Amino acid sequence: MVVKPAIKSTRKQQHQEAQVNSVAVFVFIVLMTLSILIAVPMGMANVHWAWIVGELVVLNFIGVYVLIAFKVADQWEKAIVLRLGRFMGLKGPGPFWIIPIVDAIPAWVDHRVMVTPFTAERTLTKDTVPVDVDAVLFWLVWDAEKAALEVEDYRAAIAWAAQTALREIIGQMNLADILVGRAKMDAELQRIIDERTTPWGITVQSVEIRDIVIPQALEDAMSRQAQAERERQARVILGESEEQIAGSFANAAKAYRGNPTALHLRAMNMLFEGLQERGALVIVPSSAVDTMNLGGVMGMSAMAGMARQMTPTRDSDEE
Numbered sequence: 001m002v003v004k005p006a007i008k009s010t011r012k013q014q015h016q017e018a019q020v021n022s023v024a025v026f027v028f029i030v031l032m033t034l035s036i037l038i039a040v041p042m043g044m045a046n047v048h049w050a051w052i053v054g055e056l057v058v059l060n061f062i063g064v065y066v067l068i069a070f071k072v073a074d075q076w077e078k079a080i081v082l083r084l085g086r087f088m089g090l091k092g093p094g095p096f097w098i099i100p101i102v103d104a105i106p107a108w109v110d111h112r113v114m115v116t117p118f119t120a121e122r123t124l125t126k127d128t129v130p131v132d133v134d135a136v137l138f139w140l141v142w143d144a145e146k147a148a149l150e151v152e153d154y155r156a157a158i159a160w161a162a163q164t165a166l167r168e169i170i171g172q173m174n175l176a177d178i179l180v181g182r183a184k185m186d187a188e189l190q191r192i193i194d195e196r197t198t199p200w201g202i203t204v205q206s207v208e209i210r211d212i213v214i215p216q217a218l219e220d221a222m223s224r225q226a227q228a229e230r231e232r233q234a235r236v237i238l239g240e241s242e243e244q245i246a247g248s249f250a251n252a253a254k255a256y257r258g259n260p261t262a263l264h265l266r267a268m269n270m271l272f273e274g275l276q277e278r279g280a281l282v283i284v285p286s287s288a289v290d291t292m293n294l295g296g297v298m299g300m301s302a303m304a305g306m307a308r309q310m311t312p313t314r315d316s317d318e319e
Contacts, residue, residue, distance in 0.1 A: 023095075024070040031063035068100040073108070080107045080148040090144055109144035113205065116159050120166045129175045132213040137162045137193065143201025151200045158197055162207070165192040175214070182209045 035056050042052050073079050073092025081088045082104045091098075091105075098105065116137040122130045139158060141147045147154045169188055170178065178185060186207050194204040256262055 021070070021072045023072060024067045027070070028063040028067040031059045031066070035059035035063075065100065069097050071096055071098060071105065076112045077108050077110050078144045079105045080109065080144065081105055087145070087149060107148045109141055109147055111141055111144070113138055113140045114155070116155070116162065117210075118159055118162045118166065120163060120170060123167050123170045125170055125175045125178060126172060127174045130215060131170065131175065131178065132211075133166060133170060133178075134210040134213075135162070135166060135189070136208050136210055138205040138207070139193075139197070139202055140205065141201055142203050146199070146201030154200050154202060157200065158193070158202060161196045162189075162193050165189055165196070168192070178212060185209060 038059070039052050039056055042055065071079065071091070072095045075093045077092060079091040079096070081091050081098060083099070083102055088103070116139065117134070118137060119132065119134045121132050123133065124130055137158070141154070151157045166189060169185060169192070173181070173185070186209060189207040190204050193207065197204060256266070
């Protein structure tokens with residue numbers, strides 16, 4: 001993860017924009033224009049050249065002083081003021097003045113919540129599996145003096161601290177724990193990074209894991225393992241269902257053992273339900289036909305069916 005050059009260029013651009021504000025530039029232009037407008041009538045009025053030069057020098061000097069010494073800090077930032085290399089204090093938010101040449105503003109510290117994305121590429125877990133982890137860090141500066149004086153570039157420092165902490169956490173956890181324990185991983189990352197950045201005047205609000213990428217071969221193997229586990233569970237459930245059904249049949253057999261009439265009625269009911277299906281073929285054991293007189297029953301059922309089929313035929317012949 002290369003973040004340092006981008007952070008430095010962003011800070012440099014913000015620093016240059018904050019050095020000269022629009023109010024100071026406007027006052028400088030007004031004073032320069034005013035000095036010229038005053039000098040022209042004075043020259044036409046044959047005023048001594050020393051007065052004209054003095055007027056130009058004074059007004060332009062005031063304009064340059066305002067341009068250099070007048071600063072404006074935004075509501076969310078503070079300026080670090082050094083006087084002859086020593087820390088003098090924090091300025092802002094709002095307008096403030098510095099002494100040119102003597103005072104310097106090396107840094108403008110932003111107090112808003114910052115977002116820093118970071119990643120750990122091909123980092124080995126505790127069970128030696130290479131993973132790529134993307135995360136986002138939310139942090140803010142609570143002490144501008146420490147952030148400016150204790151660390152050279154606090155933005156780059158916190159980015160590198162977050163990345164090393166992420167690699168350390170990944171190396172202490174198994175792949176399964178990383179995949180299912182994101183909340184625990186976020187809390188542990190926040191604790192470690194906050195311990196490292198507190199001396200810099202920075203506090204970590206939260207860390208969120210965005211994505212975890214594992215090798216494609218391992219992903220396919222885990223998918224096959226999950227599918228096999230689901231099939232195993234389905235077979236176990238089917239076996240338990242068969243066992244329950246067998247137990248129900250065993251209980252029914254015990255109930256019918258002492259009551260043959262109930263068994264005959266149940267058999268006849270099952271036979272009747274089977275014959276109601278059109279085109280159904282019912283196979284009945286010969287022992288059941290002899291013991292329950294199913295031959296007569298089946299014959300009567302067949303005759304009743306034939307009678308129902310013949311009734312519409314006779315009605316059509318009579319018509």
